[in-house]
Amino acid sequence: MLDYDKEARVYDASRGGEPRAAAAADAVLGLIPESAHRTPGRPGRLLDVACGTGIVTRRLAGARPALRVTGADLTYGMARKAAGRLPGAVVLGDSRRLPFPDGVFDAVTSIWLLHLIDGADDVGSIVAECARVLGPGGVYVTTVDKAASHDVGSDIDAVLAPRPRRSAPDAAHRVEGCAAAQGLVAAGRSAFTGLGQGRSPRGTAADLRRGWFTQLPPGEPRTERFAARLETLPDQDRRRADPVFQLRAFRKPG
DSSP, X not given: XXXXXXXXXXXXXXXXXXXXXXXXXXXXXXTSOGGGGOOTTSOEEEEEETOTTSHHHHHHHHHOTTEEEXXXXXXXXXXXXXXXXXXXXXXXXXXXXXXXXXXXXXXXXXXXXGGGOSOHHHHHXXXXXXXXXXXXXXXXXXXXXXXXXXXXXXXXXXXHTTSOOOOOTTOHHHHHHHHHHTTOEEEEEEEEXXXXXXXXXXXXXXXXXXXXXXXXXXXXXXXXXXXXXXXXXXXXXXXXXXXXXXXXXXXXXX
């Protein structure tokens, strides 16, 4: 697992920056109808769980002025950066134990979170918490199948194909099952291109050596073998195709 306090300094630049954030925010808001945050007597509220640097959260707030947007993140480095983008609207919080009362949000999002979770029980806990703080009629939107999205059929993927993989904690069927267990009903799906996220051979070898691939720890002989194979590929700095990330939306009846 990466140290996201340290990663906060380079996170945006290393992951597509504003173009990717814009694509993500547009796709997410496309799954949240305007009516989802028209609660009589108060402004709508959206919670972005694991908001990271707030690069997407800020766009959610800017695109929907009628929404009062709050970001929550577990790591201080990420939350501090997000707070610079959304002053007074970011809190430190564990996605498995959100620091909010029941039913106070009209929409909840968790973008690029569930793939990071180690245990299936924790994925269930996160989805349960998102459902708990969501009010009746509200919508929960999350990314699914993130690791699979990066397999674009390139020569890099061919080299990495034999690598050990863990069972995807954010597999769509698993997330759908967790949502159903909380009484949430399917409310749509979408996808967006991870602009600037296409892999290059040199960059992927460097990612291997810094621990981005969870089943290939830095310094292990097999990690080095995969990195060495990547270094034999042509066009070392040419990025291959960008991934296409998948979204699922769920509605809380009411």
